Amino acid sequence: QKEVEQNSGPLSVPEGAIASLNCTYSDRGSQSFFWYRQYSGKSPELIMFIYSNGDKEDGRFTAQLNKASQYVSLLIRDSQPSDSATYLCAVREGGYQKVTFGTGTKLQVIP
């Protein structure tokens, strides 16, 4: 059973701080990695994807991938109360269309 692990949280950070969300995965053959944001009662929204080792930046968001350690993270700079949500990590195996989701980390940004 391929697994994607996330700390459920809640992770509380003050407004303006950096929030760091982490995810580990079990399948070494995984090739594509995604971060989704899900507000309570709403559907997930794709915010970042990364395929290669290293960092990928998009505005206040940075995704980091380390395939050797089977670890992917999401950094949110200058956190805002509107960033308060559950963040889902998702991993796609190589050669397959299926994606495995973690259970999500709940982020709370305190004004």
Place this chain on the structure above:
Amino acid sequence: DGGITQSPKYLFRKEGQNVTLSCEQNLNHDAMYWYRQDPGQGLRLIYYSQIVNDFQKGDIAEGYSVSREKKESFPLTVTSAQKNPTAFYLCASSIRGQYNEQFFGPGTRLTVL
């Protein structure tokens, strides 16, 4: 506007009834997916389809059925055989291929009375 629509938003069902959840997309995506989400849990894959007239079981297909007669549509039927159907159901679509970013519809919240 391009996107994915799901209907209805809320659905109530009596035990023993089959219900069908609608999912339509106008993104010209080949692949479509159905997930189930329970409180405090991640998304679990029910069925997925990569092309018209073809679909595969996901991790929790028992008690569910699907069809893919058109590229734009991927309806999900929750049958009376599904023991715990109360959940939030999410439909997603993506292009086929290596990168496979999935985009989600707004979801249908099913409650069995």
